Amino acid sequence: MTFDPDLIIQYLPDIVRALGVTILLWIAGSALGIVVGFIIAVARRYGPRWLDLALFAPVELIRGTPFLVQIFLLYYGGPFIGLSLDSVTAGLLGLTIYGAAYYSELWRSGFVAIPKGHVEAAQCVGFNRTQTLRRIILPEMTMLLLPSMVNMTILMLKETAILSIISVPELTLAVSALGTKHYAFVEGFAVLALIYWGLVEACSAMGRFAESRLSKYRFAAS
Amino acid sequence: MTGLPAIKVEKLVKRFGKTTVLNGIDLVVERGEVTCLLGPSGSGKSTLLRCVALLEEANEGFIEINGMPLGFASGPNGERVRLPAAETQKVRAHIGMVFQQFNLWPHMTALGNVAEALVTVRGMPRKDAEERAMAQLSKVGLSDRAGHYPSELSGGQQQRVAIARALALDPDIMLFDEPTSSLDPELTGEVLNVMRDLAESGMTMLVVTHEIGFAASVGSKIVFLDQGKLIVEGKPEEVFGKPRHERIDQFLDTYLDRGAATLL
Numbered sequence: 001m002t003f004d005p006d007l008i009i010q011y012l013p014d015i016v017r018a019l020g021v022t023i024l025l026w027i028a029g030s031a032l033g034i035v036v037g038f039i040i041a042v043a044r045r046y047g048p049r050w051l052d053l054a055l056f057a058p059v060e061l062i063r064g065t066p067f068l069v070q071i072f073l074l075y076y077g078g079p080f081i082g083l084s085l086d087s088v089t090a091g092l093l094g095l096t097i098y099g100a101a102y103y104s105e106l107w108r109s110g111f112v113a114i115p116k117g118h119v120e121a122a123q124c125v126g127f128n129r130t131q132t133l134r135r136i137i138l139p140e141m142t143m144l145l146l147p148s149m150v151n152m153t154i155l156m157l158k159e160t161a162i163l164s165i166i167s168v169p170e171l172t173l174a175v176s177a178l179g180t181k182h183y184a185f186v187e188g189f190a191v192l193a194l195i196y197w198g199l200v201e202a203c204s205a206m207g208r209f210a211e212s213r214l215s216k217y218r219f220a221a222s
Numbered sequence: 223m224t225g226l227p228a229i230k231v232e233k234l235v236k237r238f239g240k241t242t243v244l245n246g247i248d249l250v251v252e253r254g255e256v257t258c259l260l261g262p263s264g265s266g267k268s269t270l271l272r273c274v275a276l277l278e279e280a281n282e283g284f285i286e287i288n289g290m291p292l293g294f295a296s297g298p299n300g301e302r303v304r305l306p307a308a309e310t311q312k313v314r315a316h317i318g319m320v321f322q323q324f325n326l327w328p329h330m331t332a333l334g335n336v337a338e339a340l341v342t343v344r345g346m347p348r349k350d351a352e353e354r355a356m357a358q359l360s361k362v363g364l365s366d367r368a369g370h371y372p373s374e375l376s377g378g379q380q381q382r383v384a385i386a387r388a389l390a391l392d393p394d395i396m397l398f399d400e401p402t403s404s405l406d407p408e409l410t411g412e413v414l415n416v417m418r419d420l421a422e423s424g425m426t427m428l429v430v431t432h433e434i435g436f437a438a439s440v441g442s443k444i445v446f447l448d449q450g451k452l453i454v455e456g457k458p459e460e461v462f463g464k465p466r467h468e469r470i471d472q473f474l475d476t477y478l479d480r481g482a483a484t485l486l
Binding site for chain 2: 135143
C-alpha cells in the first residue's frame with residue numbers, strides 16, 4: 001500500500017461536498033441541541049415536579065448509552081414504531097436529541113452556579129421572572145458556561161462521524177467509501193483527521209475569542 | 223398618608239423547617255427614622271429584613287409599607303390572604319435593598335447596573351436612564367467609575383454602586399443587610415459615609431449592622447433581637463446608656479476587644 005496524495009485531489013469535490021454536509025449537520029445539531037437543552041433545563045427547574053422527573057429518565061438514558069447505538073436504533077428501529085426517516089433527517093434528529101441531553105445538563109449546572117443574590121437583587125428592583133431570566137441569568141450563564149459549551153460543541157462535531165453508519169453522506173462516509181474503493185485508508189483517514197482537527201481548532205479559537213471579550217464580566221470578588 | 227409609619231411589622235413569625243427564626247416580631251419604623259437592627263448571629267435580624275424586602279415569606283403575621291399590606295393582607299377573620307403579584311410589586315417599589323454581598327450584576331458596568339431597572343422595569347429610554355444613573359453615581363462619589371465592571375471595582379466601590387442602584391428607583395425606604403460586613407475595615411468608612419448622608423437627607427432606613435458606632439451615632443432607634451424575639455428597643459442613648467439590659471451588656475462585651483468601647 002502506498003500513500004497517494006493524488007487520490008485526495010482527484011476526489012476533492014466529493015470530499016468538499018461531504019464536508020459541507022458535516023458542517024451543516026454539526027451546526028444545526030448543536031444549535032438545536034443548545035436550544036432544546038435550554039428548554040429542558042428550564043422545564044426541569046421551573047416546571048412542576050412531575051415534569052422534572054419525566055425528563056430525568058430520557059436525559060439519563062441518552063447520556064448513558066453510546067451515540068452509535070442511539071442512532072442505529074433511531075434509524076433502523078424507528079420504522080417499527082412508525083418513524084421512517086431518511087438518513088439525513090434521522091441523523092439531525094439523533095444529533096439534536098443527543099446534544100440536548102448533554103446541553104440541558106450544562107444549562108442546569110449554569111442555573112445552579114449563578115449566585116442567588118444576583119437574582120434577589122433583580123427581584124428587589126422589580127424584575128419579573130422573565131426579565132430576570134433574560135437580563136440577568138442568561139447573560140451570566142453565557143459567560144459561565146462558554147468554555148464547557150465550546151467543549152461540548154467540539155464533541156458534537158466528532159459525533160457526526162458516527163452518522164456514517166446510517167449512510168448520511170457526510171465526511172467520514174465519503175472518505176471511507178474512497179478508502180474501500182481504492183484500498184487507500186491511510187490517505188483518506190489522514191485527511192479526515194486533519195479536517196476534523198482543523199474544524200475543532202477553528203471552533204476553539206472562536207471560543208477563546210469570545211471568552212476574551214467576556215473576561216471583564218468575570219465574577220467580582222467581594 | 224403622613225401619619226402612617228413607613229414600616230409596620232405585626233406578630234411576624236418565620237420558620238425554616240422546625241426552627242423558628244422569628245418568633246412574633248412587632249416593629250414600627252417611622253418615616254425618616256434610621257432603625258438599626260442589632261443582635262448576635264442567628265438572632266433573626268437578617269431574616270426580619272429579608273421578610274420586609276419580601277425575599278422571604280413569613281409564616282404568620284403581617285407587614286405594612288406606608289400603610290399598604292406587603293405580600294399578604296389580613297382577611298375578615300384575620301387569616302392571611304395572598305395579594306396579587308402586581309399589587310405586591312407596586313408596594314415593593316417603595317423599598318430599596320442593599321446586600322452584604324453587593325450582588326452587582328457582573329456583566330454590566332457600574333452605570334449599567336444602576337440604569338438597568340429604570341429601562342427594564344420602568345420602561346425609561348436607555349439614554350434618560352443612563353443620565354439618571356450617572357447623577358446617582360456621582361451622589362455616591364463614583365461618576366469616574368461609571369464605565370467599570372464590578373470586577374474592576376473595590377468592595378467599597380461595589381457597595382456604593384449597589385446603593386446607587388437601589389436609590390435610582392427613588393424608593394422612600396432603604397433596607398441594608400450588613401452592608402459593610404464583607405468589606406475590609408478601611409473600606410467600611412466610605413460606605414458608612416454614604417449611608418450617613420442618606421440618613422441626613424431624611425431617608426427612612428432599616429439597617430442590620432454590626433457597626434455599633436454607626437448605630438449609636440446615626441441610628442434614631444436601636445432594636446435588639448435575640449433568638450427570634452425583639453428584646454430591647456429604644457433610642458441609642460437609652461439602649462447603650464446605663465442602666466443597660468443584661469443581654470445588651472453581654473453583647474457589647476464582645477465588642478470591647480475591638481475598640482468599640484471608645485465609641486460608647
